[in-house]
Amino acid sequence: MAQASNCESCMYYEYNEEYECYECGINLDEDEMMQFLSNSCQRCAHFKFGDEYSIVRKQI
Template identity: 60%
Template sequence: MKEKTNCEYCSNYIYDEEYNCYGCDIYLDEDEMGKFLRNTYDNCPHFKFNDEYKIVRKQM
């Protein structure tokens, strides 16, 4: 069973102040965008875990 990725934990999932909503910062093709909008985008190849404290741990 493949692991499902959650966009909320991705560093490419950013807040767009112009549209007042979150969205993927990566250019998605038509099929990928359809899956993203239907919330069925499993195993995204662009997923990067958003680890905000990575730099802090290196400084310690």
């Protein structure tokens, strides 16, 4: 089930140091990638809320 999403609060939204930009860490298909690149994705099936604290807790 797709849910309302904001890429900046998704745990899969990662910074790519090589390209110096943020990108989705999920292996998106062609249609999903077009939505991501055009910023028209209102509902993402892969969205998972994450913040720095929840990610760090998993690493401990």
